[in-house]
Amino acid sequence: MSEESLYDRLGGHDALEALATTTFNNHCKNEVIKNRYANSDSEQVIRKVTEFMCAGFGGKEEYTGDDMLTAHTGMNISEEEFNAVVDDVLKALDTHSAGQKEKDEILAALWSMRPEIVHV
């Protein structure tokens, strides 16, 4: 039996763009990490993160940004900051009424990227 991709189960491109936008807005209100995004071009970050999720979750979109190690090298990101980002993503998934199975898959995907992001 073939299973629908995570991309399709979450609602495709526009739903993932909404998820990226809510996540970014959560980061900007999160005391642990908001300073990290103080000088960010929000449209650009949201566009890259949308592409990243679309491509990673089974969509046809191309990701045009840096790989995770390159994007985060030199930032000296802590465990606490990593957990704050994960919290903000899970909160955004709740805001957009994602299912438990989808939340579990995304949590596992985020966790698998931890070594390329924390203290690199």
Ligand code: HEM
């Ligand atoms: C698994 C977790 C994470 C994922 C999937 C992720 C994903 C991304 C992506 C796709 C980009 C864009 C790269 C590009 O523009 O080429 C990015 C940039 C960035 N990330 Fe992460 N990230 C994660 C964790 C974190 C953490 C924990 C922090 C620290 C608070 C962080 C801070 C940043 C910053 C500051 C940028 C640059 C924003 C800018 O261009 O202004 N990220 N991340």
